[in-house]
Amino acid sequence: AAAATREWLADIVAIEFAVVLLIATNTAASSLTREKESNSLDLMLTTPLTSGYIVWGKLRGLVSFVVPLIAVPVVSLLLFAVWDFSRRDAARSAHPEAALEMAVLLVVFAAYACLLGLHFSLKQKKTVRAVITAVGTLLVVNVGVFFFWRAIVNEAGVVGAALAPATPFTAILTLIHPDVLFVDNPARFGPAISSVRVAAFIGTGICVAIHAVIVYSWYKSMVRSFDMIIRKQSAE
Numbered sequence: 001a002a003a004a005t006r007e008w009l010a011d012i013v014a015i016e017f018a019v020v021l022l023i024a025t026n027t028a029a030s031s032l033t034r035e036k037e038s039n040s041l042d043l044m045l046t047t048p049l050t051s052g053y054i055v056w057g058k059l060r061g062l063v064s065f066v067v068p069l070i071a072v073p074v075v076s077l078l079l080f081a082v083w084d085f086s087r088r089d090a091a092r093s094a095h096p097e098a099a100l101e102m103a104v105l106l107v108v109f110a111a112y113a114c115l116l117g118l119h120f121s122l123k124q125k126k127t128v129r130a131v132i133t134a135v136g137t138l139l140v141v142n143v144g145v146f147f148f149w150r151a152i153v154n155e156a157g158v159v160g161a162a163l164a165p166a167t168p169f170t171a172i173l174t175l176i177h178p179d180v181l182f183v184d185n186p187a188r189f190g191p192a193i194s195s196v197r198v199a200a201f202i203g204t205g206i207c208v209a210i211h212a213v214i215v216y217s218w219y220k221s222m223v224r225s226f227d228m229i230i231r232k233q234s235a236e
Contacts, residue, residue: 003179005093009080010176013073014169017106020069021113021138021168028062028117029134033127041230051226055118059219062114063107070110074103077176095197098175101165101204105175108211109168113138115218122222125233146170157181161196162203171207175200 035041044054080094117134124130146169153160153170160181164174173180178196 003177005080006177006179009077009094010173013077013102013176014172016073016076017070017109017168017172020066020106020110021142022135023069024062024066024110024113025117025134025138026131027065028058028114029121029131030127031058031062031118032121033124033130036125036233037127052223055219055223055226058118059111059114062118063111066110066114067107070103070106074099074106077102094176097197097201101175101200102172104208105165105168105171105204108208108215109171111215112211115215115222119218119222122226122229142168154180158195158199161199162206165200165204165207166210171204175204 032041035044077094078096078099081096081099084093085096116138117130120130120134120137124133145167149163149167149170150173153164153174156163158181161174161178163170165171178193178200181196
């Protein structure tokens with residue numbers, strides 16, 4: 001029963017976060033193009049606001065917008081963990097640290113989606129084109145990376161728990177439903193669960209640090225190219 005609960009809980013959280021990513025990307029992709037279409041961006045650039053302040057303000061606002069949406073799957077997972085603790089059942093359907101790991105990871109991945117949308121919103125002049133390109137890229141990349149990385153994670157056993165947090169949906173699947181790491185030998189799941197939880201915690205910390213550096217680097221790159229791209233579009 002606990003394994004079945006973990007399986008459908010992982011599926012529900014994955015669907016919820018997929019919706020969050022789509023909302024974040026769609027909103028971000030239209031954030032600059034709408035201002036270009038209304039010519040309000042030109043007015044903004046005549047103020048003392050720098051490109052760094054504009055991009056950072058957009059990114060911070062977008063991430064703040066999706067944080068309450070991210071709270072839904074995280075709180076759902078935490079409620080299951082609290083329920084298991086109150087029953088003192090050895091067969092857990094969720095572990096409390098998984099909710100913390102999920103919260104940090106989902107915020108970082110949502111920041112990725114926001115930056116992806118902002119990237120195309122900066123590059124494109126029209127909202128429709130920016131949204132279609134950004135959402136299409138999001139879908140293709142996530143589907144491709146999921147199947148590729150899941151194959152690696154499933155073959156790695158306990159180590160797979162440390163590798164899974166590198167991508168959004170392998171993280172969700174493995175942190176909530178770690179049974180998938182032992183699909184070929186289910187009898188090993190019980191004895192290895194402590195090692196899986198430790199590996200997942202360490203892997204989450206490492207992956208969050210790496211992704212945070214990548215997000216910051218992407219943000220700095222966008223700030224550096226902001227003025228040049230806007231000037232080029234204005235001249236066209």
